[in-house]
Amino acid sequence: MAILEVKNLTKQFGGLTALHEVGFQVEEGDIRGLIGPNGAGKSTMFKIIAGFYAPTHGNIVYQNQNIEGSKPHTIAELGIVRTFQETTLFQELTVFENALVGTHIKARTNIFSAILGLDRDKQKAAREKVEEVLEFMGLSDRRDQLASELPLGSQRALALAIALVSEPKLMLMDEPFAGMNPEETNHMMDLTRKVRESGVTIVLVEHDMKAVMGLCNYLTVLNFGQVLAQGTPEEVRNNDKVIEAYLSGAN
Amino acid sequence: MELIFQSLLNGLIQGGFYSLFAVGLVLIFGVMRVVNFAHGELVMAGAFTVWVVHSQLGLDYIPTLAVSIILVTAIGLLMERFLFRPTRSDPLAGLICSIGVLFILQVCATLVGGDGPSKQVPPPYHGTLVLFDVFRIPNQRLFSLAVSAAALGTLWFFLTRTKFGWALRAVAMDREAAALQGINTNKISIIAISVGAALAGLAGGLIAPLGNINPHMGHNVIVTAFIVTIVGGVGSLSGAVVAAIIYAVFHTYMTVYFGATIATISGLVLMVIVLIVKPTGIMGVRVSE
């Protein structure tokens, strides 16, 4: 069952066409890879799905709803969460608090409840969820450290934790493996599989081919803003057009 | 009918001053990314210098203008070196520092001139130009209009035809890229503050014979400069000049028919509207935050 469908998606920035008539479907339970040479439009695609940009034309259908043009927080409420390129964390908050922010949708409260403390149960439940996810991500011993003091691998894990804690159905991961050494990459791959097993569909933008080939069950390849090929990692790896695109892109 | 045209003339002349205020502010913000809240006080310092040096000490007006420019430029250079440069990574800190300078300059002016009523400087140029038997422009104002135009023209030439001018514009557009291309951004900041402060000092010197001089006159200047800068577009110098003239004419008409306070309120409301509808202003490009 297609959880997400991108239809005829076009995005223009002034005179520049970043995406042109892009279409693909993501099945529930996939780990879908969105790959392509630099500048192919992958991040733009993500930002549109996550609501940071609106498309020029086209639709994004999520669970039978058109979500294109919705605001990021609305899309999060529907169950789609995005992780960011580079380190994006609440740097002056602790690991625990970072993850706690992620429980926003369930734990948010109005001003009167907040002042009077009427939301105690909700907050307790949220904290328990955070403990659970930090455990899952292997971050429990670091819970009181400031996010800015974490090593790279833990930072990425925390970013994942923040997203996970919001109990998403669909997670968009934007280059989570960037800058990682092989050991960190393996660890991250394990974490990603764990996340999928917990029932989350994943769409992954990534350059690290080892991670992509090792994790994804299906790939969509973009080039110059258009879909170049789709298929299993095997099929795509042997696709002539794809090989040529990567070679000529001087990747 | 005559009132309408006379007001138009007055507005255009006022536009010359507003341009000088705004262009200096935009230059400093564009190149150094800091809001110089003390800009009005720089103008005030220029005016006070004329009062002290020309009125009290007797030096001729034009050399005094030069003194004003030099003095205020010196203040600007001190600000750049000791306040704006160390706080470059945090523009808010730079703004707060400029507020500190605002206070210091006001107190300096009070110490120099005492706490009494506003000062007046008798205009060195007498007489009035009469056009078509009806429209009157005091020669002093003509002089200031001519000098303002000359200053802005020189600035335009400098920015578009000289090496430093190009470098300034490059830094304003993208500081990092400019640095990568080998432009010495420190030097460019120094040039920007010098030009910005010089224009403020000149404006102050030109205004001095035309109105009241007191330590708090900078307030109106900064409010005007903000309105003009926003309406014209924060990154755009030509926008600032255009907006200055339009706003000056607008403000003059409003003052004639409704009074100065309502004129200023309208200006502020106009500014908020522009901020909502088109934050880039009439001609500006978005300044990356």
Next chain:
Amino acid sequence: MSSLTQSTPVRLVFWLALAAFLIVLPHFLGFHHKDLILFLTINVLVVCSYRLVTLTGEWSLIHAVMVGVGAYTATLAFNHLGLEIWFTLPLAGLIAGLVAALLCFPLLRMTQFYFLIGSFAAGEAIRLVWVEWVSVFGGTSGLRGVEAPIVFGIDFLDPIPYYYFTLGVVSFCLLILYRIEKSRIGLTLHAIHWKTPLAESVGVDAWRYRALAFIIGSFFAGIAGALKIHYLGSVTPNQFTVGFMVFVLIWVIVGGYSKFYGPIIGVVLLTIFDEAIRELEIIRPAIYGGVLILSILFLPKGLESIPGKLRGWFGSEPAPDTPSNSETRGS
């Protein structure tokens, strides 16, 4: 606040001592100084309410005018509706909050520099309306006639009873502000400050929260304005100029604003400092200018950061003071 004291009994003693001190204080002061601590107490509310507004990382320049909105509301309500202070106080807060709510729509579209200038413009425009609309607001001479009530035979116009009243009201308001900061809402505001896009990606409607902080901060500013005016008896537009706004900024910046009590330190110490240099009349603003500059250049995190620095020099780890410090430690 947990970095101040170690454990509950120590905390309790601290608060009791502080309360005793504040209650006993006015009896040892001359008339002028009684006035001073009264206004200081009110300014504590001004500064703490401003901190709430700036929690999301956006600095407004309209806060002083919001205090004025409260002051004018209280005066008008007293003069025209005959309302006593028990009613004018909340009304002043509500009207200030309402004005803030209306201004959210134009102002909150802007961020950073534009928001700063836009809020400055809106504030100045409101202030000029007070100047211009003489029939309602009294123009530059302002309005008079507001009084403090006489209750149970106590004339609240006297500084000491009014001081206790103010102390009570301000303490209550601070309690609410503190609760907000430590609550879920406070955490969300901090998150918006540090990385708005990340907060949005987990469902935070940043605009709404900025509006909330702005409106509630303005609400308390309005209350402060009403408190001030019932004692002063008259309100003029000049009480709420950029000058006052700059003072608020100075208190917050010099005191520090990453902890709840930072601005309080700022306003208390600078008010005492102000008294100390009172004789230097004319050059006082310049001294403030100098203090502001030195503070930004050499102590950018404010006076509140000094305990942490001292602890650092003497070897122990400073406790990270993060939003829900006490409440995140599991339960």
